[in-house]
Amino acid sequence: MAVIAHLRIPADSFELGRILELETDGTIELENMVPLEQKAVPFFSVSDEVRESFEQNVENHPSVEGIVEVTRHDGERLYSLDWNVSRDVFFEGVIDLQGQLLSATGTATTWEFEIRFPTHEALSEFQEYCANAHISLEIGRIYNPVRPGTGMWYGVTRPQRETLIRAVQGGYYSIPRRMSTQDLADDLEISDQAVTERLRRAIETLTENTLIAMEEELEEEFEQAKES
Structure with a gap:
């Protein structure tokens, strides 16, 4: 039976968090993660106040093949990122255990995720996987999306x-x-x-x-x- 887990990890403990490094106060919201051939292309929004340092950090990262500004609106910019997901141990674990990313929000220090796993066992395996990979993982609310009422928002961010x-x-x-x-x-x-x-x-x-x-x-x- 599927479960949805709210997770929190340090920004510097996984590859995408290091790529999307913020040097000042601000947030990054992952809008979508689109499979494209052998890649997973993330789309994320960034405020203009941190845009300049953010773009420079991303473009200089060795895992990044390209970053494209898709659109801008009222002080917020939407980007797509061409990167090598195989270098990211955290996301490789999510993919291997058939997790589905529902939302992700990052700051200069911390990222929070909402991920749906096919079973409780898969979530437990992911916790063990992160421990073995030395990823500091904090588990927040866990609920079963199958039964209406057991999860407050049914996975909607x-x-x-x-x-x-x-x-x-x-x-x-x-x-x-x-x-x-x-x-x-x-x-x-x-x-x-x-x-x-x-x-x-x-x-x-x-x-x-x-x-x-x-x-x-x-x-x-x-x-x-x-x-x-």
Whole structure:
């Protein structure tokens, strides 16, 4: 049965954290991690106040093959990163144990992750894997997304929740629509592309962790009942 775990690790304990090094106060939010052939291409947003030193650190890192500014909006820039994920022990462990990255936010000292693992055993194996790799891993809230009510937000992150709630309350999904994507972006002070991505991920995660998960659980129970 799948579980979602909130994890915290030092920024300097894994490769991507060292690549995305911040020298001043600020945050980096990982918007998405897109598989591309043998690579995993992350998209992340950075505020303008730390952009210059951030870009210089990233471009000079030996694991980085390229960084591209995708868009900018109201003091925030969205980047895509071409990097060698095989050098990152932390993410290799996530991939090997079939973990799915739901969210990640980093500061100059710490990164916080929300990762879904297929079973409790996979999460335990990941903890042991990190210990053997000398990665200081702090486990926060753990919950089972299959049963509605056991996890407070069903894997939907705070920015995704805020965006989805404002969209519904503002009439984004009404007929006729009372709020456009740009209206929602202006309200949240982010780019319209970030709005679209947050809504997509929120709806996908919410559906997977409620409707689909419950369907799978009911099917499993039905099969067990037939065998007995």
